[in-house]
Amino acid sequence: MSRIGKLPIEIPAGVTINVSNENVVSVKGKLGELSQKVDPEIEVAIEDNQVVVKRPTDQKRHRALHGLYRSLVSNMVLGVSEGYEIKLELVGVGYRAENQGQLLDLVLGYSHHTYLHLPEEVKVEAVTDKRNNPIVTLKSCDKQLIGQVAAKIRSFRAPEPYKGKGVKFVGEELRRKAGKSAAAK
Numbered sequence: 001m002s003r004i005g006k007l008p009i010e011i012p013a014g015v016t017i018n019v020s021n022e023n024v025v026s027v028k029g030k031l032g033e034l035s036q037k038v039d040p041e042i043e044v045a046i047e048d049n050q051v052v053v054k055r056p057t058d059q060k061r062h063r064a065l066h067g068l069y070r071s072l073v074s075n076m077v078l079g080v081s082e083g084y085e086i087k088l089e090l091v092g093v094g095y096r097a098e099n100q101g102q103l104l105d106l107v108l109g110y111s112h113h114t115y116l117h118l119p120e121e122v123k124v125e126a127v128t129d130k131r132n133n134p135i136v137t138l139k140s141c142d143k144q145l146i147g148q149v150a151a152k153i154r155s156f157r158a159p160e161p162y163k164g165k166g167v168k169f170v171g172e173e174l175r176r177k178a179g180k181s182a183a184a185k
Contacts, residue, residue: 005066008050009074012081017051019044025073029080032121032141036076038069051077079141086150087170088136091159097126097134104136108157108167116156122149135170 011017015029025044026035038044042065043054051073055066078084090097096107104124106114118124121140128134136153140146150169159166161177168174 003067005053005055005063005070007070008047008052009070009077011046011049011051011077015077015081017046017077019046025076027073027076027080029077029141031080031083034076034080034142036069036072039065042066042069044069044073075143079143083139083141084143084146086138086146088138088150088153089168089170090134090136091168092157092165095134095157095165096128097136098128099124099126099136104153106153106156109165110157114156116153118149119145121145 012029015027018026018028020026023038023040023042023044024035025038026033041056041062043056045052045054053066053070053073055062090106090108092109094107095109098105102118102120102122102124104116104118104126106116108114118138121142122145123139125137125139126134127137138146138150140149154167154169157166159168159172159174161175162179164174164176
């Protein structure tokens with residue numbers, strides 16, 4: 001049996017879960033409401049304050065879906081109860097970030113500003129301190145959406161391996177290259 005799929009999901013206080021007849025799991029909590037359509041062959045049941053995901057057979061497809069949907073439901077429960085946060089750091093001379101509501105204005109060394117309009121579900125905060133790199137903080141209850149937005153921001157200027165300039169996740173270790181002068185020695 002799937003190691004991930006067989007684990008029950010504890011329902012925290014303040015979170016309500018509803019499974020409809022069309023196999024749509026809806027999770028509602030203090031931070032928002034999320035829903036996920038589940039494959040008709042996978043059964044999602046609520047048993048004594050826990051969500052249990054079951055599969056009909058041991059076929060390879062059913063085993064894969066079992067762990068997948070258990071993880072998706074678990075991410076939804078965690079998202080509406082605690083939320084997710086991703087911090088991005090802009091490393092480079094003159095790199096700046098500002099936000100006006102849901103519009104993120106980035107200066108990343110190009111001849112123009114880069115603008116990104118964020119979805120309403122994602123809250124953004126850009127902090128620029130003197131002598132520190134600008135930090136962009138993203139918060140949301142939807143793990144997939146916040147990851148997608150963070151990847152989009154990072155794609156505007158991915159960190160380069162020689163000086164480390166670009167947009168990186170806070171705490172990310174970059175693999176650095178030595179460069180020409182080190183190779184000649």
